[in-house]
Amino acid sequence: MANTNFSALTSEQLTIWSRDFWRVARNMSFINQFAGSGSNAMVQRISELTQSEKGTRAVLTLLADMSGDGIIGDNTLEGNEETLRAYDIVVQLDQLRFANRLSGRLADQKSVVNFRENSRDALAYAMADRIDQLAFLTLSGISYTLKNSGALRPVLNTGQNLGDMVFGGDVTAPTANRHRRWDATNKLVAGDVTATVAADTITYECLVALKAYAKDNYIRGVRSAGGEEVYHLFVSPQVMADLKLDSDFLANVRNAGVRGPGNSLFSGSSSLMVDGIMVHEFRHVFNTANATSGASGNAGSAGYKWGADANIDGSACLFCGAQALAMADIGLPQIVEDSFDYGNQNGISIGKIFGLKKPKFNSDYNSGVEDFGVIRLDVAY
Helix, strand or coil, rough: CCCCCCCCCHHHHHHHHHHHCHHHCCCHCHHHHECCCCCCEEEEECCCCEEEEEEEEEEEECCCCCCCCCCCCCCCCCCCCCCEEEEEEEEEEEEEEEEEECCCCCCCCHHHHHHHHHHHCCCCCCCHHHHHHHHHHHHHCCCCEEECCCCEECCCCCCHHHHHHHHHHHCCCCCCCEEEEECCCCCCEECCCHHCCCCCCCEEEEHHHHHHHHHHHCCCCCCCCCCEEEEEEEECCCHHHHHHCCCHHHHHHHHHHCCCCCCCHCCCCCCECCCCEEEECCCCCCCCCCCCCCCCCCCCCCEEEEEEEEEEEEEEEEEEECCCCEEEEEEEEEEEEEECCCCCEEEEEEEEEEECCEEEEEEECCCCEEEECEEEEEEEE
């Protein structure tokens, strides 16, 4: 039997394999289903680089609303035009790579094909999962040094930590008017994780108040095919469980949906529509499940639970409209196959260049810099 050359894929085959990998990875990625190329997407994907005086970069342009009241009647318009204000959001790029290696000789073509297919699925899942983790940390304004479950990530050698991603330095805490907390007594108040108590669980009343707050603060929803504005609320599984135990929420979802087993409540759907808000359950919404339970001296510290005594479990829900996140998605992944130990061991690596950033703009309504399309809502669970 002739020996199989593990690294014998042609450049055309590698391109096809790379496209196939990225198709699988995108399908596995949760955040990707909300991505699009236009300003009506919740996640606006930037797929081309822009040449500028500062070099090649990924840029998202936000146009501010016109603030003038126009010219009345036959009064002169020429010379009184209003200048459109544009804000360039520069998304820094970095590369994330994964690889796996199979020990022992691949004896025939079948084993080569199987290894490639298994590697593709494993690498695609790893890439999609880490992009999802980073996207939700970026939207939440939480450092990449934390896991999405609240624990501190172990510190490894330089280049082996998600916190080393270049665009991780652009992660910023929610701006003042984009950070809210649900208080069982005082309702929707300013965000403060140290003030969270066990009773501050999410309710249908919270959703109604949050949507009104978003509209009052000029967060634009995503336009549906019918022209209606839809908002997306992302919650952790435990928070979704609390919502499903709220009688008002249950009544509204039950009555708004179809009758019978097709109703999303009965089908066990992880996404439920209520009052123009699509509520999505996802495990990487930030929560404190694996954070450390501390004492009053640890309140507000990274890696600890919430509350005045750092002993309350909480979650950072995300209420998103259009252009809540900018995602630079540049080119196809780079696939490299290699052999080691005189051909006795074989490996595949994948590298993807991308970037994430939460857009901000100078708000005319709040007279300050604000996150453009997302409100972080802190609740207990």
